[in-house]
Amino acid sequence: MKFSIMELQKETFDGAVSFDESVDVSELETLNNDIREIGSVRVKGICTMDKDEFVFSFTIKGEMILPCARTLVDVQYPFDIRATEIFSTSLHIAEEDEEDGVHQILEDTLDLTPYIMENIILSMPYRVFSNEKAIEDGEGWSFFIEDDYEEKQQETIDPRLAKLQSLLDNDKNNE
Numbered sequence: 001m002k003f004s005i006m007e008l009q010k011e012t013f014d015g016a017v018s019f020d021e022s023v024d025v026s027e028l029e030t031l032n033n034d035i036r037e038i039g040s041v042r043v044k045g046i047c048t049m050d051k052d053e054f055v056f057s058f059t060i061k062g063e064m065i066l067p068c069a070r071t072l073v074d075v076q077y078p079f080d081i082r083a084t085e086i087f088s089t090s091l092h093i094a095e096e097d098e099e100d101g102v103h104q105i106l107e108d109t110l111d112l113t114p115y116i117m118e119n120i121i122l123s124m125p126y127r128v129f130s131n132e133k134a135i136e137d138g139e140g141w142s143f144f145i146e147d148d149y150e151e152k153q154q155e156t157i158d159p160r161l162a163k164l165q166s167l168l169d170n171d172k173n174n175e
Contacts, residue, residue, distance in 0.1 A: 001043060001112040005089065005105060008047060008054060019058075020044040025117050028064075033121060036074060037065040043116055053102065054087045060116055069127035077128055083119045085112070 001023050011017045022040045029035055045058025060081040065074045086102045087110060103115075 001116065003047070003110045003112065005108055005110060008110070009049065016046040016048045018046045023113060023116055025062075025113070025120060028117055028120060031121075033124065034066050035064050035124070036067060038062065038120075041116070041120070043112070052089045054089075054105075054110070056083075056085045056087070056112065056115075058083055058085075058112075060119060062120075064120075064124075066125070066128045068130040070129055073130050075128045075130050077125065079120070079123060081119050081123045083115070085115045 001019075001021055008017060021043055023043050024040050025038055026040075028038050039062070041060050041062030043058055043060050045056060048055050048057075060083065061079070063076055063078045066077050067073070068075050087105050088102050089105050091104075
């Protein structure tokens with residue numbers, strides 16, 4: 001999603017420039033993160049100019065597939081992110097501005113795509129969980145609360161050790 005600085009200066013002189021585009025961010029799948037699949041996202045917003053700064057306020061809407069933290073099955077995670085990015089054409093940016101997130105424009109065009117991808121990564125949840133129905137349908141495993149698991153372990157005795165258990169029971173009775 002590229003913008004020409006000269007055109008932005010002309011258009012923002014009269015007011016705000018609005019944009020609404022679909023941006024391909026599938027490159028995020030190849031990075032070292034948990035995103036298994038992500039396609040195009042919709043980016044909608046406005047750009048205003050204040051002195052030598054361009055202020056982009058936009059929303060990013062899309063959906064990504066992440067692994068469930070419990071079962072590793074695919075979980076569809078929709079997102080709607082609000083972001084603001086500030087860019088400056090000034091050759092000298094103060095340290096306070098850099099800390100506030102002001103980005104310096106060094107070329108004739110401004111590519112917003114890296115900032116869109118950065119906002120998506122920063123807003124990713126730490127964990128996602130699949131719905132409970134998917135957990136109940138698991139094959140070869142079951143889900144227990146810790147207290148239930150301990151109770152079940154006490155009830156079931158390995159058949160190979162059943163005779164030993166009877167000896168232990170006899171010892172308890174003799175005491």
